[in-house]
Amino acid sequence: MSEVLRSEAEQYEQIPTRVYPDADSACDELAQEVAGLIRAKADAGKGLVLGLATGSTPVGLYRRLIRMHGEEGLSFAHVTTFNLDEYYGLDRSHPESYWRFMQEQLFEHIDIPPENIHLPDGTVDRQDVHAHCRDYEEKIASAGGLDFQILGIGHTGHIGFNEPGSSVDGRTRLVTLDILTRRDAARDFLGEANVPRHAITMGVGTILEARKIVLMAYGEAKASVVVDAVEGETTGRIPASFLQRHTDTRFLVDEAAASELTRIKHPWRVGSVEWTPDLRRKSVIWLSGEMEKPVLKLVDEDYAEHQLGDLITEWGPAYNLNIRIFNEIQHTITGWPGGKPNADDSHRPERAEPARKHVLVLSPEPSDVESAMGGTLHRLVDQGHEVTLAFLTSGNLAVPDPLVHLATDLVLEMGGEDGGGASAELARTVRGQIESKGPFDVDTPETRTAKGLIRRGESRAAAQTCGLQLTQIRFLDLPFDEKGRYRQFQLEAVDAAQLTELLREIRPHQIYATGSVADPNSVAAVSFRALLQAIGTVCREDWWKGCYVWLYRAGNRAWPLHEIDMAVPLSPAEMANKVEAIYQHQSQRSQTPASGTAGAESWQQAEHLNRSTAVAYDGLGLAEYEAIETFRRWNRT
Numbered sequence: 001m002s003e004v005l006r007s008e009a010e011q012y013e014q015i016p017t018r019v020y021p022d023a024d025s026a027c028d029e030l031a032q033e034v035a036g037l038i039r040a041k042a043d044a045g046k047g048l049v050l051g052l053a054t055g056s057t058p059v060g061l062y063r064r065l066i067r068m069h070g071e072e073g074l075s076f077a078h079v080t081t082f083n084l085d086e087y088y089g090l091d092r093s094h095p096e097s098y099w100r101f102m103q104e105q106l107f108e109h110i111d112i113p114p115e116n117i118h119l120p121d122g123t124v125d126r127q128d129v130h131a132h133c134r135d136y137e138e139k140i141a142s143a144g145g146l147d148f149q150i151l152g153i154g155h156t157g158h159i160g161f162n163e164p165g166s167s168v169d170g171r172t173r174l175v176t177l178d179i180l181t182r183r184d185a186a187r188d189f190l191g192e193a194n195v196p197r198h199a200i201t202m203g204v205g206t207i208l209e210a211r212k213i214v215l216m217a218y219g220e221a222k223a224s225v226v227v228d229a230v231e232g233e234t235t236g237r238i239p240a241s242f243l244q245r246h247t248d249t250r251f252l253v254d255e256a257a258a259s260e261l262t263r264i265k266h267p268w269r270v271g272s273v274e275w276t277p278d279l280r281r282k283s284v285i286w287l288s289g290e291m292e293k294p295v296l297k298l299v300d301e302d303y304a305e306h307q308l309g310d311l312i313t314e315w316g317p318a319y320n321l322n323i324r325i326f327n328e329i330q331h332t333i334t335g336w337p338g339g340k341p342n343a344d345d346s347h348r349p350e351r352a353e354p355a356r357k358h359v360l361v362l363s364p365e366p367s368d369v370e371s372a373m374g375g376t377l378h379r380l381v382d383q384g385h386e387v388t389l390a391f392l393t394s395g396n397l398a399v400p401d402p403l404v405h406l407a408t409d410l411v412l413e414m415g416g417e418d419g420g421g422a423s424a425e426l427a428r429t430v431r432g433q434i435e436s437k438g439p440f441d442v443d444t445p446e447t448r449t450a451k452g453l454i455r456r457g458e459s460r461a462a463a464q465t466c467g468l469q470l471t472q473i474r475f476l477d478l479p480f481d482e483k484g485r486y487r488q489f490q491l492e493a494v495d496a497a498q499l500t501e502l503l504r505e506i507r508p509h510q511i512y513a514t515g516s517v518a519d520p521n522s523v524a525a526v527s528f529r530a531l532l533q534a535i536g537t538v539c540r541e542d543w544w545k546g547c548y549v550w551l552y553r554a555g556n557r558a559w560p561l562h563e564i565d566m567a568v569p570l571s572p573a574e575m576a577n578k579v580e581a582i583y584q585h586q587s588q589r590s591q592t593p594a595s596g597t598a599g600a601e602s603w604q605q606a607e608h609l610n611r612s613t614a615v616a617y618d619g620l621g622l623a624e625y626e627a628i629e630t631f632r633r634w635n636r637t
């Protein structure tokens with residue numbers, strides 16, 4: 001464990017952890033630090049030995065280093081790099097090889113001499129792997145050891161590819177990838193079946209020999225492994241927890257990845273806190289869950305026994321506080337997500353006026369919206385609001401090839417094999433391209449167009465199931481997604497410009513959006529940043545003052561109970577209709593039911609989530625509904 005003296009709030013943390021508002025500010029600071037080290041070494045006539053990582057997490061750092069090289073003359077001429085790992089069996093030229101990733105994301109854009117770059121070689125023969133790994137270790141040693149190691153963290157708690165079960169003194173070796181890791185990589189490889197089963201990775205022991213280590217983790221999906229690594233016991237089950245044994249390791253995390261740390265999740269357990277309204281609500285809801293008692297049945301002793309005595313001294317007695325919080329939660333529930341016309345709205349999440357609102361619903365990927373808010377969407381339409389549903393990206397990266405076969409065959413059969421016409425011509429071209437495509441080849445523009453069209457068809461069917469007319473649907477096909485690969489998206493001004501135009505046209509009273517706490521490199525998060533830029537452009541226009549932004553959560557997550565500002569109950573019939581809507585996204589169904597992908601299809605997950613929220617509300621002592629969809633208001637005051 002590091003010797004650094006930690007503050008009272010950080011008393012549970014065994015690794016110094018710095019929380020940043022977002023990944024960008026963390027990357028800004030880290031890039032400065034790396035540049036400073038490179039320059040300091042250069043001033044001393046030496047070169048820095050850097051340990052590098054792949055994955056989406058370090059991409060922001062690499063972009064900044066590239067910019068500093070171009071604009072500030074930062075030279076890498078004397079830098080030597082060693083990457084953590086490489087997939088075994090992949091050729092360097094493979095689009096997902098870490099070799100290629102590093103070339104594209106960093107090395108091609110800086111002045112590092114090629115001979116200074118080192119990655120494990122995923123193509124060495126099986127019988128030569130051990131010697132290759134030993135050689136890799138020797139090269140690190142003869143470079144003088146790693147001065148600075150950059151790390152990300154996988155959902156299994158892995159560093160490099162040291163999966164659960166790794167030992168603290170492991171060296172560079174061939175490893176078998178965890179099923180969860182392979183699933184995480186499935187999108188990059190266009191299917192889980194294509195993901196290699198093995199990799200070569202530096203060992204935990206190799207990593208721990210670096211003089212300085214920084215681990216970055218961004219996005220909520222990393223929160224649980226971050227807390228395990230930082231606050232849990234050191235264990236091979238969470239290989240990153242071994243970093244507790246290193247004396248100069250830091251974690252840099254954004255707020256979402258920090259959300260499970262004790263000081264953030266249960267701040268009252270690490271010292272005195274200011275009892276803001278949000279924190280009061282959070283602690284009462286937490287206590288109710290902990291005691292498995294409805295809010296109104298909590299008593300003073302329950303608070304006192306759970307380090308919440310201060311709260312009761314300030315805001316008690318328990319019954320008064322309970323009533324206050326109970327009412328707050330009660331007021332989140334509404335069957336009128338667009339506001340209830342002619343009703344007193346002083347305790348409702350939405351305003352009554354205007355009765356007929358312009359509602360803009362944004363779906364970053366085509367199936368996000370129905371999964372998260374299909375029931376609410378239907379209500380908004382039924383309750384007479386002017387709803388526009390905009391699909392922000394085409395989603396064409398996620399369409400399996402066999403569906404393209406199906407679609408092109410259909411077009412050709414309808415027109416007759418010899419039929420002319422542009423569509424038959426395109427279908428023939430695409431079919432030819434799919435047939436000659438190698439297992440990991442990137443799709444051609446024509447094939448991507450065809451895949452986008454497949455998702456358009458599904459999206460229309462899903463939206464119609466939610467009550468929308470075709471005229472209410474827009475497809476934006478934002479360029480960042482069309483030009484990108486998963487984990488490597490780059491926003492350009494044109495993305496936000498398209499959203500600005502849409503906002504100005506619709507002048508919404510309500511926007512439904514998602515992506516604020518998602519993995520910062522996901523389609524949802526990148527789309528959300530484009531929305532924020534667009535909002536930045538229109539926020540001084542008069543109509544904007546009347547707009548509420550409601551955040552839903554995509555990807556099988558709900559808002560934590562204390563963060564919910566609007567809870568929309570669904571009847572059994574509405575739940576069934578929502579499932580039918582999600583079901584329309586046929587290309588997103590599991591292609592191989594036997595592969596056991598965590599069991600559930602997306603409609604099953606959505607159903608489970610919405611029912612669980614209803615059960616949780618019931619547990620707090622509120623009415624028992626069939627299912628509930630949840631929203632948080634963005635920038636609420």
Ligand code: GLP
Pocket residue numbers: 053054055056057058084085151152153154155159160161181487
């Ligand atoms: C891969 C890499 C790790 C990386 C992890 C997380 O498994 N071998 O080094 O930390 O992915 O990836 P991401 O940063 O995309 O979340």
